[in-house]
Amino acid sequence: MKFWLSCLGIAIAAGALALSAANEYLFFAGFVVLTFIVLATAWNILGGYAGYVNFGTSAFFGSGAYAAVVLFQALGAPLLVQIAAGALTGALLGFGVGIMTLRLRGIFFAIATVAVVFIMETLMINWRYVGGATGLQLQRPEAMAPFATYARMLFFVMTLMAIAAVGIARYIQTSWVGRGLRAVRDSEEAAEANGVPTLKLKLIACVVSGGLMGAAGAPMPMYLSFIEPASTFSLNWAIGALAAPMIGGTIHWLGPVIGAILLSSLQQIVTVTISGEMNVLVVGVLLVLFVVLAPDGVLGLFKRWLKSSSR
Amino acid sequence: MAEKLLQVSGVSKHFGGFTALAGVSLDIAEGERFGLIGPNGSGKTTLINCISGLLRNDGGTITFGERDITSLPPYQRTRLGITRSFQVPRPFSTMSVLENLLVPTAYVLHLKDSEGEARAMEILESMGLADKAQALAKELSQVELRKLELARAMAAKPRLLISDEAMAGLAGNEVDEVLEILFALNAKGITIIMIEHIMQAVMRFSQRVVCLDAGRIICEGTPASIVQNPDVQKAYLGA
Numbered sequence: 422m423k424f425w426l427s428c429l430g431i432a433i434a435a436g437a438l439a440l441s442a443a444n445e446y447l448f449f450a451g452f453v454v455l456t457f458i459v460l461a462t463a464w465n466i467l468g469g470y471a472g473y474v475n476f477g478t479s480a481f482f483g484s485g486a487y488a489a490v491v492l493f494q495a496l497g498a499p500l501l502v503q504i505a506a507g508a509l510t511g512a513l514l515g516f517g518v519g520i521m522t523l524r525l526r527g528i529f530f531a532i533a534t535v536a537v538v539f540i541m542e543t544l545m546i547n548w549r550y551v552g553g554a555t556g557l558q559l560q561r562p563e564a565m566a567p568f569a570t571y572a573r574m575l576f577f578v579m580t581l582m583a584i585a586a587v588g589i590a591r592y593i594q595t596s597w598v599g600r601g602l603r604a605v606r607d608s609e610e611a612a613e614a615n616g617v618p619t620l621k622l623k624l625i626a627c628v629v630s631g632g633l634m635g636a637a638g639a640p641m642p643m644y645l646s647f648i649e650p651a652s653t654f655s656l657n658w659a660i661g662a663l664a665a666p667m668i669g670g671t672i673h674w675l676g677p678v679i680g681a682i683l684l685s686s687l688q689q690i691v692t693v694t695i696s697g698e699m700n701v702l703v704v705g706v707l708l709v710l711f712v713v714l715a716p717d718g719v720l721g722l723f724k725r726w727l728k729s730s731s732r
Numbered sequence: 733m734a735e736k737l738l739q740v741s742g743v744s745k746h747f748g749g750f751t752a753l754a755g756v757s758l759d760i761a762e763g764e765r766f767g768l769i770g771p772n773g774s775g776k777t778t779l780i781n782c783i784s785g786l787l788r789n790d791g792g793t794i795t796f797g798e799r800d801i802t803s804l805p806p807y808q809r810t811r812l813g814i815t816r817s818f819q820v821p822r823p824f825s826t827m828s829v830l831e832n833l834l835v836p837t838a839y840v841l842h843l844k845d846s847e848g849e850a851r852a853m854e855i856l857e858s859m860g861l862a863d864k865a866q867a868l869a870k871e872l873s874q875v876e877l878r879k880l881e882l883a884r885a886m887a888a889k890p891r892l893l894i895s896d897e898a899m900a901g902l903a904g905n906e907v908d909e910v911l912e913i914l915f916a917l918n919a920k921g922i923t924i925i926m927i928e929h930i931m932q933a934v935m936r937f938s939q940r941v942v943c944l945d946a947g948r949i950i951c952e953g954t955p956a957s958i959v960q961n962p963d964v965q966k967a968y969l970g971a
Contacts, residue, residue: 597838604835607824610786613806614816616840616888620805672826 424591428584435580439573448576450689452644455579456637457685460658461665461677462586463633466593467626468663469671472606473523477534478634478659480518480541481511485635486653490551490642493559500578504639511635512628514541519627523620526609542654556649559642575640586633591674593629602626603672634662657701661685664708670720679719683707737762737892737923738783738814743792744947745778752778754947755792760892760925765918767938767955768927771967774944776927777819780894783925784816785809796892811840813891817881817898819927823869829856829880830865836888852887859883859913875906882913893917894925899933907933935959943967 439448460478467473485507492498492506514537522533546554561571568574593599601622604612612619642648661684669680684707688700715722738760745753753775760766770776781787783794785806793802801809815836824832830852837848856862859879864872872880878898885893895914899907911933918924928934934941935955942952945967951958958964 600831600835600838603827604824607826608822611818611822611824611884612835613786614784614810614818615836615884616807616810617835618805618807618839 425588428588432580432584436577439568439577445570445572448570448572450686450693452572452576452579452640453689454682454685455576455583456641457661457665457681458583458678459579459586459637460634460662461669461681462583462590462674463630463637464662465666465671465674465677466590466602466630466633467623468630469666469676470594470599470602470606471623471626473623473626474527474531474663475534475630476531476656476659476663477518477537478662479654479656480534480537481514481631481634482638482641482658482662483538483545483650483654484514484541485511485638486641486648487545487551488635489639490557490559490648493642494550494557497562499562500574500640500643503643504578504582504636507639508632508636511638512632514635515628515631516624518631519624523623523627538654538656538659542650545650545654552648554650556647559646559648561643561646571643575644578640582636586637587674587678589629589633590677593626594674598622598625657704660701660704661688664704666718668707668711668718670718672717673720676718676720683719735762736760737764737797739793739795740779740783741793741795743779743782743789743794745775745782745787745789751947753782753789756944756947756949757792758942758949758952760923762891762923763918763921764923765914765937765939766923766925767934767941768925768944769929769931769934769941769958769964770944774967775947776944777896778947779944780816780896780925780927783809784814784894807839810836810888810890813889814894815885815888815890815892816894817878817885817896819896819900821877821881823872823877823880823884825870826868828866828868829861829872829883832869832880832884833887836884840888848887852883855883855886858916860909875902875909878902878910879913882910882917886917890922892923892925894927896927897929898926899928899930911937931959 464475464478468475488506488510489503492503518537522530525533545551551557564571564574601617604617605619605622609619665680665684666677668684670676684704688703691700691703711718736759741757742755743753744755756779768776782789785804793800796812796814824835833852833855834845834848837843837851853862856865861879861883864876869880882898899910907930914924914937926934926937938955941955941958943950943958943964950963950967951961
C-alpha cells in the first residue's frame with residue numbers, strides 16, 4: 422500500500438513537472454535516466470534474482486525500438502500501441518532466446534546473449550523497410566495534450582513505465598516465483614531437487630525481463646526522431662542495464678533503481694560538463710569500484726552500516 | 733517383503749566411453765532402510781542421480797510406486813515423493829535456514845508461507861536446528877549443513893529419502909546424531925536409501941545392503957553377510 426502510494430506520488434510529481442515551465446533539457450536527460458531504470462529493473466529480474474547474466478539487453482531494447490518503428494511506418498500507430506508492440510516483441514524474443522539458451526550456465530549463457538545482439542543488429546542492417554544501415558528519419562506527430570512538447574510527454578510516459586517495471590519486479594521478488602529464482606541462483610541442482618521447476622521459472626523471468634526491455638526501447642525512435650542500427654543495438658545499453666543493479670544491489674527491487682539513478686544521472690552530467698565520450702568511462706570506473714569494494718552494491722553498504730550502527 | 737516402492741531395472745549410464753552404471757537392478761520396499769555401498773567411483777552417486785532425476789539414464793527404467801518416472805524431470809520426482817540430500821551440501825546460501833525449508837513447502841506441498849513456516853519449524857526442532865532458523869545458511873557449521881540438507885529434504889514430505897553421504901567428514905558423536913535423525917524418520921514410515929562410506933553407520937542402520945563396484949551390483953544381503961562376502965572385500969581392499 423505504502424509502495425503504491427509513493428508510486429502515485431511520483432507519477433503526480435512527474436506529471437506536474439512535465440506541465441511546469443522547467444527547462445526542456447531536464448526532460449531530455451530525465452527520459453534517458455528513466456529508460457535506464459526500466460532496463461536495469463528488467464535486467465535484474467533474470468540477472469539479479471536468478472543469477473543469469475544477460476549481456477544482450479541491447480537486443481531486446483533494439484527489437485522493441487524497431488517494432489515501434491515498423492508499426493509507426495506501416496500504420497502510423499500511436500505511442501501506446503508502439504510500446505505494447507515493443508513489449509510483445511521483447512517478450513517473444515525472450516521466450517525464443519530463453520528456450521535456446523537457458524540450459525546453458527554462467528559464462529556460456531552470457532556469451533549466447535551477446536550473440537543475440539549481433540544477430541538482431543545484422544538483421545536490421547539488412548532490412549530496407551526500416552532504413553537498413555543508414556537508418557530512418559521519423560516525422561513525429563504532435564504531442565498529446567496537455568503536454569506542450571513531445572519530450573515532456575515522453576518523460577511522463579517513461580515515468581509511468583518505470584513505475585510499472587518496478588511494480589512488476591517487486592511483485593516477482595515477493596511472490597513464489599521470486600523465492601524459486603533465488604533458489605536457482607543459489608544452487609540450481611538443489612532447487613530442482615526441492616520441487617522448483619527451474620526451466621519454467623527461468624523462462625518466465627526471461628520473458629518478463631525481455632518484455633520490459635522491449636517496452637523501454639519502443640519510445641526511443643520517437644525521442645530521437647530517428648533510428649539506426651549501430652546506436653540502437655549499442656552495447657552501452659547492455660552495460661548500463663547490467664552495471665546499475667551491480668552498483669545499486671541485485672537482491673532487492675530498489676537496487677537497480679538506485680543504481681540507474683546514480684549511474685545514469687552522473688553520465689548525463691559528465692556528458693554535459695566534460696564530454697560525451699567520458700560518460701562511458703564513468704560506468705567502467707564505478708563498476709570496478711563497486712565490484713571490488715562493495716560487491717552487494719549500495720544496498721549492501723547500507724545494510725552493513727545499519728548493522729554496525731545498531732551495535 | 734512389503735510392497736515395492738522403487739524399482740530400478742537394468743539402469744545404465746555412460747559418460748562418453750566410460751560406463752558408470754552397467755545394468756543395475758534393484759527393488760526397494762516401502763519402509764525399508766536400505767544401504768548402498770561401494771568403493772569410490774563405483775557409481776553410487778550416479779545411481780542416485782538417475783533415481784532423483786538429475787541425470788537421465790541411458791538404458792533401463794525406474795518405477796516409483798506404480799509410475800514409470802524414467803523420463804520425468806527432477807522437480808516432478810520430488811513432487812511424487814523422492815527427495816535427497818547432497819553429498820557436498822548445497823544450501824540456498826543467501827537464504828535463512830527457515831527460508832531454505834520454505835522452498836520445498838511452497839513448491840512441493842503448495843503451502844502458504846504461514847503454514848510452511850509452522851511445518852518447517854517443527855522439522856527444524858526435531859533436528860535440533862530450531863535456534864538457527866533465522867541464521868543464514870552460509871553461516872552454518874559442517875554438521876549443521878548436513879542437518880539442513882536432511883531437514884530440507886524432509887520438508888517436502890517424502891516417501892523416499894535418499895541420503896547421499898550425510899555423515900562424511902563428521903566426528904563420531906555427530907555421526908550418531910545424524911544416524912538418530914535418520915532412524916527417527918524411518919520410524920515415521922519414510923523409506924530411506926543411505927549411501928555411506930562410514931561402514932559402522934551403514935551396517936548399524938541398514939536392513940539390507942547392496943554393494944556396487946564398477947557400475948555393477950556385486951552382492952546384496954544383510955549387513956552381516958555383506959562384510960563376510962569375498963567380492964566385497966576384494967572390491968574394497970583389492971586382491
